[in-house]
Amino acid sequence: MYVTTEPLRGAARSTAKVPSTVLALGMVSLFTDISAEMVTAFLPMYLVYGLGVGYLQLGLIDGLYTGATALLRLVGGHAADRTGKPKTVAAFGYGLSAVTKLGFPVAGGSLGAIGGLLALDRAGKGIRTGPRDAIIAMSAPPDLLGRAFGVHRMLDTIGALLGPVVAFVLIAVTAQAYDAVFVVSFCFAMVGLVILLVWVQQPVGTPAKKKISVREGLRLLVRPEYRKLCLCAMFLGLATVSDAFILIAAQQRTGVSQDLLPLLPLAIAVTFLCAAVPVGRLADRVGRWRVFLVGHGLLLAVYGLLMSGLGGWPVLLLALGLHGLFYAATDGVLMACAGPMLPEEVKASGLAVLQTGQALARTVAAVLFGVGASLVGLGPAFAGYAVVLVIAVVVSWRLR
Template sequence: MTGPTQPERGLRAIPPGIWALGFVSLLMDVSSEMIHALLPVYLVTAMGASATVVGAIEGIAEATAAITKVFSGAVSDWLGRRKALAVIGYGLAALTKPVFPLASTIGWVVAARFVDRIGKGIRGAPRDALVADIAPPHLRGASFGLRQTLDTVGAFLGPGLAVVLMWVLADDFRAVFWVAVIPAALCVVVLVLGVHEPERPAGLRKVKAPLSFAEMARLGQAYWWITAAATVFTLARFSEAFLLLKAQAEGLAIALVPLVLVVMNVVYSLSAYPAGALSDRVNKVQVLAAGLALLIAADLVLAFVPTLAGVAIGVVLWGLHMGFTQGLLASLVAETSPPELRGTAFGVFNMLGGVALLVASLAAGLLWDTAGPGATFLAGAGVSLLALLLLAYLRRRLPELGAAGHGTSGGGGR
């Protein structure tokens, strides 16, 4: 007798809907990053804004996105449907893109940025829950890794395209902003036509009040432990803006500083899918621990190797740690949350991560100004070590968490 057939793996086994969602993310990131790579300079040089105004716009925008994610995820669980909210979120973002070239005042730019981030908040949790719903259980890590890879490709193609277009179009900001409208519109078309929401499983419990205490308790201890560990980890992963400041401090020409993010995102995109695929075959918590170790190594190099070569090594390690952690965290959220509460689970997870990132970046800036770059990166390494110890404790407390084949029916750890 022949043994049981092994499930198909690899890129070809990933459902078309996951590929479509990946290209949706890629197209929107190309559009958004083309604008965001130029927007601070445009606001200051063309519209007379101060650096404080630019900072306030970005802070309000990101806080809005983080808060909105909680409610959109909960609404998707209440409706029992994900795609409609994803379309609304991406559609809102696409509709804001023409406002940037048309804006005649800073107020219009603020309004467009605000609505754009509301769109991001609306789509984030339902989209991640939709990936979890479409992905076969044995390919969850690979599916989230692929979506993250394609998303990150957009993150470096966008700024690169903006640089080329600014050169070709003789620094015409508005013309570049108009070009950015095209991929945003294509993104919505791909989502509407290329993604088909799976039927709701028969007998799946109807959620009436996703954000109630009773429903939060149903998420289970494994979910809350993963969320706690991820929040501590995010406190260590402050904004990549500090990588740019470090490169500039070590003597990199200002015109070349954006290449830091390009390099980081290239490494991130190349490592996200392999790390996700690996996590489907071995314990996910172990792969996540490797990602934390990479962040510790990046911080130590950036703190103790004060050269451009040190910056380059640190940036590569930072990109690897992103590839080994971001898609994997999403996969663990999907694995540990009940299917009917995945939207809420992703919403709460993303909100806490957004708050932690804001706190981390504020603390990093304060350390940078008072004690220097070395202290900033050493503090990041210290908090990363704390997150690593928390993962080790979690591994002992819930040894089955993240194991290959564990939680494949959804809602593991309830």
Template structure:
């Protein structure tokens, strides 16, 4: 019993030591995710049922949307390094996403929805790398894993609150997709207000090396082998982690009523939110790569469950495992990027990381959609399991090269 009490006290102490700026950025992400997930939890089914699209079309739309965000991140991240400022670019990205949200209920065709998703993801791309670099700038090195884990947990609370609201509003509005999309506009603008008025940037961050062209070959070479190993493994890992839209389609194909389809993302994100912060705290005390390997094991188990189980119980278990693997991996990958890069190149590092993984997600979503439409859902998830095992091999190589815990740059 005393061991459990000491663990609880340690968790409380870590919680209290996390800077207020991390909390503020977490609530900014929370509100935007509520808005986005209210829309995204319904959008795949709306495209297929409401507008007559195919699963391949869903895969292409999701892949293009996320790849657009990732490509934009490299430029916004580099610009934040060049300017030595993060907040203004993050605020621009959140504002663009907020002002795009009304397009979703107004869109009359698939083309309009593709355009809305594209612009919305441009906003995500503009804010993503500067925000992550800002978290790394604000958080103390000894609390970096906990800080990224907390931000990830708060972000994910929004990710399951959004689908819950979508379920309730679908019942209230008698399956009226557009009415739910209109309600989703409100938290997006709350998020925009929070980033403007509740987040403060620390003093201009300049390392010992002045960065003039962050994307030059000379600057990129300074990121080092530890960073590029993390990027390479993350790219293979992303091929296994295709869009969660296919979890939604898997549940719907298994007989889940239309009104309850968003519950899939609710279940996944509850598991994600409950695990991300504790794993982040744990990663500040033990080997991070070991935790990532455990996360890949969870993804393999999730893929196998979703491939072979067709009942709702099996789909639910697979969805929980999928959420747990997200909690074990997403914050840790961001922490490893922050660990491996100098302060003056953090924006560029997060942007390049997002570019590579975004292109991998585009490929993964298109492959998943093609496998789903061509030979069936089972092979979509079996392919994901195969890529997971390949990524695990890469992580084992990283650990052998003793780059699992690269030395932390001085902040």
């Protein structure tokens, strides 16, 4: 009871100045994340233990899962700026992700079909992310951006928390009828889309339709501070191990039963839920970039735990909790760092450029980690990434 009520009470106090559009977008993300996490929570277990996929194949699938959002973030951001209708572009992305859920029952055990559906789902995420974050950035006052993104990410994380639970209950009740999970997932995604269409308002300051090219978004990179931010985000992204490997390593190296693997994301989501708003407010107060880099220090601690060889529930919960704090200190905080640097007329494109660079870097990181883990094992692979992460944090601190 404490976990589910206290963050919401805190949110009620801290969202008093957050615009209703941000809250509505948070509800959209809540339902969308229930839908998404219902599917993704059991995929690592299904792929590794059900289909016998190795680390290399898991890295390739996970890289595809991450990389499918990359270039389409640019497309979504550019379309939002060019049309002056970020809400419409975001709605298309949410709709695309929703309809893919109905394709999984047809895919069966085909890795190619599963990979293609995951790519389409992430394509929808890529298209909607830039316009959605631009709406938040244009709707909230500059001095409250960290809090606004924190509130949105908190509601998003409530969905991430509920998704695995709903999937676990459905599988238990229906005797592992996975088709029911996909159909219910589609229904949750459609609820999110309806909320977007009905309750999310186009920001008052949204620039009118304007003929701009993708080059104008990329041209923002001539700005020294923004260029440094993008380079640092990419470098840190290259040192970020994907969630699929974090969960697999946490389960294997702590000796927890593989049957509990679909529920492990709950520990990450609970921590993120409790910390998103307080960390966003802290970032507004003490400096967003400082908090962003501290978050990567927490990720380094996760790597240390997973390569230490220590086992048991305390180590597992500590590692997953620190991973949730990493997300709270980096996800929305990075967008809050970039928002004030970007002109209103190309804000969606600018955020999309930053997100694209980070997503491409994490795609490469997922594939390389899969290669490393298949050759030398999980422990040495985490050790190598820990070294790269230390270098990336030091370089990023000196650059900015």
